[in-house]
Amino acid sequence: MNSFHFNIEDYRVITAPETAYYISEFITPTEEKGILTNIYASPKPKWTQLSNRRLQNWGGIPHHNGMIAETIPQWLDKYLEKIHNLKLMDDKRPNHVLVNEYLPGQGIMPHLDGSLFYPTITTISAGSHIVLNFIEPTEDNTISTKPAFSFLLEPRSLLILQEKLYTRYLHCIEEVKEDFLDASIVNINMCSDEYVRHKTVPRKTRVSLTIRHVPKTTSFKIFAGGRR
Numbered sequence: 313m314n315s316f317h318f319n320i321e322d323y324r325v326i327t328a329p330e331t332a333y334y335i336s337e338f339i340t341p342t343e344e345k346g347i348l349t350n351i352y353a354s355p356k357p358k359w360t361q362l363s364n365r366r367l368q369n370w371g372g373i374p375h376h377n378g379m380i381a382e383t384i385p386q387w388l389d390k391y392l393e394k395i396h397n398l399k400l401m402d403d404k405r406p407n408h409v410l411v412n413e414y415l416p417g418q419g420i421m422p423h424l425d426g427s428l429f430y431p432t433i434t435t436i437s438a439g440s441h442i443v444l445n446f447i448e449p450t451e452d453n454t455i456s457t458k459p460a461f462s463f464l465l466e467p468r469s470l471l472i473l474q475e476k477l478y479t480r481y482l483h484c485i486e487e488v489k490e491d492f493l494d495a496s497i498v499n500i501n502m503c504s505d506e507y508v509r510h511k512t513v514p515r516k517t518r519v520s521l522t523i524r525h526v527p528k529t530t531s532f533k534i535f536a537g538g539r540r
């Protein structure tokens with residue numbers, strides 16, 4: 313991504329409800345390699361194993377009582393700064409990164425990211441593409457599993473979700489080993505030529521960085537009863 317004359321509106325996904333931005337090649341292949349090296353160099357206890365994926369929290373564990381903020385290392389903070397410079401979060405600097413690792417066949421159930429975060433999701437993908445599905449909630453709150461539309465997230469891309477795509481549409485990743493790029497993918501014209509309609513692309517291991525701002529933070533000193 314060339315930051316010269318950069319205008320975020322050039323990256324808006326106009327074929328989807330409001331509001332999504334998609335930036336192909338947001339990071340370089342060297343940066344992607346660096347991210348993967350650092351993630352996999354983390355000590356084993358840094359990982360939380362879930363039934364269908366692994367994750368790492370950086371910056372603290374978000375909590376309704378406040379996140380005890382932890383310093384984010386420079387190799388990772390570099391991307392928080394880069395996202396902060398896009399001025400998407402009302403001048404609030406991102407302070408949390410959730411790392412998700414998906415092996416081929418792994419995914420994530422339909423969900424909303426909720427109220428712990430400033431309502432902007434920014435996601436950098438590394439290692440593999442994935443298809444992110446969006447589901448419109450039904451009147452009676454039963455969960456329809458049929459996606460309303462989908463985004464293809466290429467490796468090295470940045471996806472930004474705000475407004476209705478944060479508050480209303482649930483997002484999920486299907487547990488499949490390959491993706492058929494059908495007409496439901498609304499950003500395919502914003503992707504590289506490698507990804508064309510009607511192609512089937514096998515997944516590799518994907519590591520995503522979900523970078524957000526947690527408004528409510530606290531310091532350990534408050535709990536310890538010490539002075540600030």
Ligand SMILES: O=C(O)CCC(=O)C(=O)O
Pocket residue numbers: 410412420425435444483520522
């Ligand atoms: O890996 C992704 O792109 C999505 C992760 C996600 O939705 C989440 O952690 O809330």
Ligand SMILES: [Fe+2]
Pocket residue numbers: 423424425483
């Ligand atoms: Fe999410």
